[in-house]
Amino acid sequence: MPAHAQFRTERLLLRRFRDADRAAYAALNQDPVVMEHFQGLQSTEVSNAFIDKIEAHWDANGWGLWAIEVPGVAPFVGFAGLWPATQVLGWDAVEIGWRLSRDHWGHGYATEAAREALSFGFRELQLPEITSFTVPQNIRSRAVMERIGLVHDPDGEFDHPRVDPVAYPHLVRHVLYRLDRATWESHQAAAAR
């Protein structure tokens, strides 16, 4: 495991996935509320395959999506972190993303994890920019993007290339949010003053 793959924040442990997380991850992907803005529920096989992909990505690249543990509360509440977005956006891009089980919404956990992911991406990986995107109606996800300082790019709206437009026409259009490293650094400097 890369040394920097695990972080403690005020309330969270951001860590690599363990096999013990698999059942809870599969369960959240079976919750219609969690999956409202996705193309249907995800089977245990699909959930397991994504964990395998996340872990392989960490091994190959030293960055990726963390499993979120809330010590003293729950061993696994969901994931957050960075993920390649080049194939979706069509340029060399990294996205920040999150998915939490319904029981653990409304506590600021996604925002807390996402702030750490931004810091990791800009400070350690020296990424020039971090993006995020979702369907316009995913208000909760957009709220996280805005809380952590990403800015809506009205010219960046796009049709997601992996969404089936026949089965899920309402999930095709996506809004794009962006934050570049210089702006993030200036926010950090202002917050420290």
Ligand SMILES: CC(C)(COP(=O)(O)OP(=O)(O)OC[C@H]1O[C@@H](n2cnc3c(N)ncnc32)[C@H](O)[C@@H]1OP(=O)(O)O)[C@@H](O)C(=O)NCCC(=O)NCCS
């Ligand atoms: C997107 C998602 C992660 C957001 O979860 P969330 O709990 O709303 O977001 P946060 O963790 O930032 O929590 C914010 C809420 O916690 C509250 N909160 C409570 N204690 C808090 C604390 N100590 N610090 C910060 N916020 C706190 C905030 O007031 C806010 O409440 P509100 O939504 O009623 O205004 C969640 O809705 C989800 O998993 N959705 C399904 C998957 C998904 O759509 N992912 C995105 C795909 S692009």
